[in-house]
Amino acid sequence: MTTVFIIIIAALLVVVGLQYAAHMTLKKKLTQMSMELARIVENESAEKLLIHTDQSVVKKLLIGINRLLDHNQRVIADYNRTKDSLKKMTSNMSHDMRTPLTVILGYVERLKHDQVMTDEQREEIIGRLHSKIENIIVLLNQFFELVKLESEDYTMPLSRLCMNEVCRKSVLEHYELLQSKQLKVEIDIPEENLYMLGNETAVQRILSNLISNAIRYGSDGGVFGLTLREAGDQVEIEVWDRGKGIDEIHQSRVFDRLYTLDDARNPNFQGSGIGLSITKQLTEAMKGTIRLSSKPYEKTAFTCTFQRMMY
Structure with a gap:
């Protein structure tokens, strides 16, 4: 024991x-x-x-x-x-x-x-003032829009969109500007309607930004184009021009917030570096993608791809 x-x-x-x-x-x-x-x-x-x-x-x-x-x-x-x-x-x-x-x-x-200014000179200066103030308002609106898009609680209402009509409408809204730049317009929109789940205001804003960019930076090529096409189960919108293009060194950064090319600082272009960032944010908010390809004076194209709705 x-x-x-x-x-x-x-x-x-x-x-x-x-x-x-x-x-x-x-x-x-x-x-x-x-x-x-x-x-x-x-x-x-x-x-x-x-x-x-x-x-x-x-x-x-x-x-x-x-x-x-x-x-x-x-x-x-x-x-x-x-x-x-x-x-x-x-x-x-x-x-x-x-x-x-x-x-x-x-x-x-x-x-x-200036006490000796004529009425005509005064009206001209007032017109210039109005234009400059509008530029500031546009810039501020872009800034606040970008802040809103990047906020965590931002939600975008989506509905069924006919992309054919949205593309036609966007081109028509810029038609006078295209004519004033004496650009040849090449539009390729199929007869068959293509649909996507998206936000019409957002898609119009995307197209407006891309069309304005093509006119502003690519008008020296003399041609503006927009192509809407089916790509399998997806819809692609391509906005293109034949201008001087974007150097390869800049292509990976053009969508960065407030990234600007050298000539965007030129007052003749009025670039702020916000438009393409907003375009990318809006595209991704609708589960889409955007890409850039550029060959100087041959073709510079921004292509947005979205999921196609089949019903």
């Missing part, structure tokens, strides 16, 4: 010893993890927490911490991108607002102090 009791006591001591050793090992691992984690966070590095262990609970904890570190890195990266974008936005908005505001101030000063 005494021998059995001694064996039981010895077994318990072994178990307690093993548990104590396991506890000390776990404590050591957790302390090491805590120190490594503090170092990674302090250095704001992209490192992972790498600790060798055979304990399943520690392995699970490591997996969870590394997932959290991954998420933290994505948040930091998004924050830095947003911060850089806001800096560029401030710079571009400041540039695009300062110029017309300075011109407006000059016109107002002239109206105020």
Whole structure:
């Protein structure tokens, strides 16, 4: 009996010893993890927490911490991108607002102090003032529209759209401008109606932006085109021109918020770098995609692709 009791006591001591050793090992691992984690966070590095262990609970904890570190890195990266974008936005908005505001101030000063101005000259200056103020309003509306599109709670009502009619209407709205630029217009819209699930106002805005861009930057090619076509179970709208095009170095960034080409800073073009970003946001809000292809003086095309409705 005494021998059995001694064996039981010895077994318990072994178990307690093993548990104590396991506890000390776990404590050591957790302390090491805590120190490594503090170092990674302090250095704001992209490192992972790498600790060798055979304990399943520690392995699970490591997996969870590394997932959290991954998420933290994505948040930091998004924050830095947003911060850089806001800096560029401030710079571009400041540039695009300062110029017309300075011109407006000059016109107002002239109206105020020029006592010998004729009625005809006064009317001309008032017309220029009106044009500049309209440009500022358009820019501000674009800015606020982009902010609205990027908000998390933004929802877009969708309905069945006949793309043939939407495309015809968009071209007609720009017909006078196309004529004034003496552009040859090539429209290819099939007789069979093509439908998609979308928002008519959003699609019209997309087409308006793309058509305006084609006229503004591609009119030197002498041709403007719009093609609506079926592509399997999808609908494609292609807006194209034969102008000087977009260099390959810029093509991957033209949809970035407030990214502008060099000539977009030219007051003759009045580029703000917002229009194509809004176009991309609207397209994606309707589960579509947009792509650019460009060969100078051959064909520069923006193509929007949407899911086709078959009923």
